[in-house]
Amino acid sequence: MIEKVGGWRGERLAEIRKLIHEVDPEVVEEWKWMGTPVWSHQGMYALANAHKDKVKLTFFHGAKLADAGKLFNAGLDGGKWRAIDFREGDKIDKPALKALLREAVAYNAAHSVPKSRGSRG
Template identity: 55%
Template sequence: MMKTAKKTGAKDANAASPSRMIDGRITELGDWRGAMLSRIRGLISEAAPDVVEEWKWRGVPVWEHHGIICTGETYKDVVKLTFAKGAALEDPAGLFNSGLDGNVRRAIDIREGETINEKALKALIRAAVGLNASKAKKKPAKRST
């Protein structure tokens, strides 16, 4: 089961959870993009059971574990899975096919009718979680002065 970041404050009490907002986006799309986003979401959950779902930047599903793992944007012709630190990840299966010139992010563009190598995607997700966790451990504790 996916975790949702906890929100506090009276304003957030009536707001839908990020997971419900992602559910709504999948339903709203109602086509292959919704089905693909749902499948990707399931694979992320299988690969990283402690993942936290967020809803950021006015409507982008985000999956986090010690930082952003990836985002799931939907466009007219593509579902784009962008890995926040993709340039630092090994991609032996060659899943990354977009944003290859960037120094930080890498993306996987999935078009209608395409299938995704689920085993390789889950390995990539686990690698992103591992990278985030290693960076989180290296941060020095803040000193109070």
């Protein structure tokens, strides 16, 4: 579905997807909420949306992440989510984004709740 977006926004989404798969080979990618790519590993950790003038990469637990590269530039007042808005011509700081993605995966791993297998009686 990313291919259908086209233009610079489609290119940016494809680049983000590639980085996510490089960082997290076990990622589960699903399409939810009318065509939104969502990436999960022991829970959802990121989603992306193509808007008219930007591509937004949102981290579900962004407020809990250190963001050493200072990439977050949207949703900074929220208690949970944080986002990065990419506009046409913006370059992705790949090392910083990869570090942030690794941090999100690690956060989920540290905070995931094992699913109950039920009783075997």
